[in-house]
Amino acid sequence: MPAVPAHRPSAEVGIHQLEIRLGGVAIIAGMDLQVQAGEFLVLLGPSGCGKSTLLHSIAGLLDVHQGRIEIGGRDVTWADPKDRSIGMVFQSYALYPTMTVERNMSFGLRVNGVPKAEIEKRVARAAEILHLQELLSRKPSQLSGGQRQRVAIGRALVRDVGVFLFDEPLSNLDAKLRAELRRELKQLHRNLGTTMVYVTHDQVEAMTLATRIAVMNKGRIQQIGAPGEIYNRPANVFVAGFLGSPSMNFVEGTLQVSGDAVSFRRAGLAVDVSGYAFAQVPRQGQPALLGARPEDIALHLDQAAAGDGRAAVALVEPMGAQTIVWMDLQGQQLSALLSGHAEPAAGQEVAFRIASDKVSLFDVATQERL
Amino acid sequence: MSTPSAALPIAPARSRRPSRLSAGRIGVYAFLLSAAAFFLLPLYVMLVTSVKPMDEIRLGNLFAPPAHWTIQPWIAAWSEACTGLECRGIQVGFWNSVKIVLPSTAISIFFGALNGYALSFWRARGANLLFGVLMIGAFVPYQVVMFPLVRAWAEIGIFSSLPGIVLIHTIFGMPVMTLLFRNYYASVPGELFKAARIDGGGFFRIFFQLMLPMATPIIIVAVIMQVTAIWNDFILGLVFAGRENLPMTVQLNNVINTTTGERLYNVNMAATVLTSLVPLAIYLISGRWFVRGIAAGAVKG
Numbered sequence: 001m002p003a004v005p006a007h008r009p010s011a012e013v014g015i016h017q018l019e020i021r022l023g024g025v026a027i028i029a030g031m032d033l034q035v036q037a038g039e040f041l042v043l044l045g046p047s048g049c050g051k052s053t054l055l056h057s058i059a060g061l062l063d064v065h066q067g068r069i070e071i072g073g074r075d076v077t078w079a080d081p082k083d084r085s086i087g088m089v090f091q092s093y094a095l096y097p098t099m100t101v102e103r104n105m106s107f108g109l110r111v112n113g114v115p116k117a118e119i120e121k122r123v124a125r126a127a128e129i130l131h132l133q134e135l136l137s138r139k140p141s142q143l144s145g146g147q148r149q150r151v152a153i154g155r156a157l158v159r160d161v162g163v164f165l166f167d168e169p170l171s172n173l174d175a176k177l178r179a180e181l182r183r184e185l186k187q188l189h190r191n192l193g194t195t196m197v198y199v200t201h202d203q204v205e206a207m208t209l210a211t212r213i214a215v216m217n218k219g220r221i222q223q224i225g226a227p228g229e230i231y232n233r234p235a236n237v238f239v240a241g242f243l244g245s246p247s248m249n250f251v252e253g254t255l256q257v258s259g260d261a262v263s264f265r266r267a268g269l270a271v272d273v274s275g276y277a278f279a280q281v282p283r284q285g286q287p288a289l290l291g292a293r294p295e296d297i298a299l300h301l302d303q304a305a306a307g308d309g310r311a312a313v314a315l316v317e318p319m320g321a322q323t324i325v326w327m328d329l330q331g332q333q334l335s336a337l338l339s340g341h342a343e344p345a346a347g348q349e350v351a352f353r354i355a356s357d358k359v360s361l362f363d364v365a366t367q368e369r370l
Numbered sequence: 371m372s373t374p375s376a377a378l379p380i381a382p383a384r385s386r387r388p389s390r391l392s393a394g395r396i397g398v399y400a401f402l403l404s405a406a407a408f409f410l411l412p413l414y415v416m417l418v419t420s421v422k423p424m425d426e427i428r429l430g431n432l433f434a435p436p437a438h439w440t441i442q443p444w445i446a447a448w449s450e451a452c453t454g455l456e457c458r459g460i461q462v463g464f465w466n467s468v469k470i471v472l473p474s475t476a477i478s479i480f481f482g483a484l485n486g487y488a489l490s491f492w493r494a495r496g497a498n499l500l501f502g503v504l505m506i507g508a509f510v511p512y513q514v515v516m517f518p519l520v521r522a523w524a525e526i527g528i529f530s531s532l533p534g535i536v537l538i539h540t541i542f543g544m545p546v547m548t549l550l551f552r553n554y555y556a557s558v559p560g561e562l563f564k565a566a567r568i569d570g571g572g573f574f575r576i577f578f579q580l581m582l583p584m585a586t587p588i589i590i591v592a593v594i595m596q597v598t599a600i601w602n603d604f605i606l607g608l609v610f611a612g613r614e615n616l617p618m619t620v621q622l623n624n625v626i627n628t629t630t631g632e633r634l635y636n637v638n639m640a641a642t643v644l645t646s647l648v649p650l651a652i653y654l655i656s657g658r659w660f661v662r663g664i665a666a667g668a669v670k671g
Contacts, residue, residue, distance in 0.1 A: 059568060061568075081564075081570075086568065090561040090565060091561070092562075095562075096562070097584060108569030111569055111575060152565075
């Protein structure tokens with residue numbers, strides 16, 4: 001892809017005390033969010049968490065009940081969608097079925113009375129970036145899913161806007177195309193440097209694309225930060241469980257404090273967490289939830305090996321490069337992700353060790369990170 | 371593979387095509403043929419009578435094929451048949467009907483599409499109420515509102531005129547046309563409309579450049595429905611069109627009721643067939659389109 005200078009500087013998006021009601025129910029309330037210029041922000045969450053609602057309100061397709069939305073430092077809370085300097089890509093592509101690819105992409109420009117020569121230039125540029133040159137005279141019905149989504153991206157691209165909004169753009173594509181287009185999107189962002197706000201429920205998309213991820217649940221942002229931070233230091237049990245596949249193991253137990261040494265204990269398991277960065281000094285006997293990612297659990301197949309605990313292997317799922325091992329720790333299910341080929345057999349008893357510098361501890365009552 | 375158990379019936383190596391003529395099938399064909407004959411017989415009598423000279427008709431052999439073919443009754447029906455004192459044939463009515471049907475169809479479809487589009491996508495306050503009222507309008511019999519309409523039309527000076535009858539047809543076509551287009555647009559993904567809004571399209575721009583071209587299949591359905599309904603209309607044309615613009619159906623009635631001496635059955639039959647030609651042609655030519663349009667509910671972008 002050729003590097004293309006953006007005509008318009010990318011814009012920042014500010015959301016202040018936003019409240020959105022649909023059918024009298026508050027979907028989003030008291031939301032604050034600041035998207036930096038040039039950032040790729042991913043709104044990640046399960047369906048019904050309000051992430052699409054938030055995106056549509058930024059686009060101006062939903063009326064705001066309370067609060068303020070700013071794009072590029074301008075208050076656009078009540079501005080028409082076309083006056084917000086945004087381009088949007090939808091899950092269903094939403095291409096105009098009666099128009100050719102070229103007419104689809106130029107529709108917005110023609111509406112706004114852009115000179116013909118300028119339209120041709122911009123469409124040619126977008127077509128080049130997205131490899132659509134040969135498809136310009138086709139109708140949407142003659143395109144494949146991946147091509148359609150490229151045209152939809154091109155339609156947003158030609159408008160030369162400050163912010164791109166993506167509403168689950170890859171969800172309708174098959175796995176292979178999704179990975180391909182995901183890479184192209186990332187490249188596109190690198191080349192254009194335009195602010196992008198991207199809604200998805202797919203954690204892989206979020207992890208790979210985002211500069212920052214905002215994890216949403218029940219209309220609230222649970223945590224916002226760089227992908228690595230979200231993954232390694234989840235702010236609460238929801239975020240910890242939502243990211244990662246297979247998902248994080250949660251084990252309930254208590255903290256034992258003696259001097260400087262802190263350990264997490266439960267029946268059949270003891271993990272030394274002295275090195276853990278506690279937000280507050282832990283109390284002796286405090287109930288806690290230990291979260292350990294499957295890849296942070298190491299197995300020792302050797303019968304005599306010592307570890308943090310021993311468990312029986314219940315099920316083995318080989319995935320080629322990796323193997324998921326499901327274990328039973330006295331009624332508690334644990335999963336471990338092994339790389340390599342050392343596969344334990346089902347029913348075998350193994351010792352396991354949890355990488356104590358990678359674990360997360362949560363308060364049992366508040367579900368927040370300790 | 372396991373060996374098939376002997377208890378199971380073993381399928382023959384080659385399954386035979388079931389015999390084509392079972393007793394049930396013969397019954398179905400018999401019914402269909404008699405039904406077809408029942409409905410086609412009147413048409414047959416009309417066509418046969420219309421090409422017989424009067425001498426032959428007087429013999430009273432209704433079903434007999436013509437001994438002497440003549441095209442004269444058709445020419446007479448088209449250009450010489452008398453309605454009252456005028457003897458210019460049914461062609462006057464034909465052209466009047468064309469003058470009524472074309473604008474009425476175009477205008478009612480245009481506004482039906484516009485209504486359907488506005489109701490589906492713009493969701494103005496009270497849109498559902500308006501739609502409800504329109505639907506009630508579809509069930510009000512003409513006769514109930516006939517007299518008030520006559521008074522109102524006379525008051526604004528368009529009673530007994532071409533614009534008057536066109537407006538009447540447009541109004542009475544509105545509920546069904548709106549329903550047709552609203553349901554069609556309800557199947558169009560809302561994201562399409564949102565994309566057009568972000569692209570800067572306004573109410574009419576989105577309608578003319580996006581939604582109207584998309585609705586081609588349903589426009590064809592609407593044309594078929596409106597042309598047939600308006601062409602076949604009798605009472606509205608009789609009351610509102612005025613003497614100068616009487617549609618073909620009313621003219622046909624006048625031709626048949628005007629007798630000067632002998633009743634010219636062959637001319638009457640020819641005039642009747644001529645009057646029904648337009649709806650017949652519409653059905654024959656566009657039947658395929660009609661089914662396709664009705665079936666084209668889901669549009670993939």
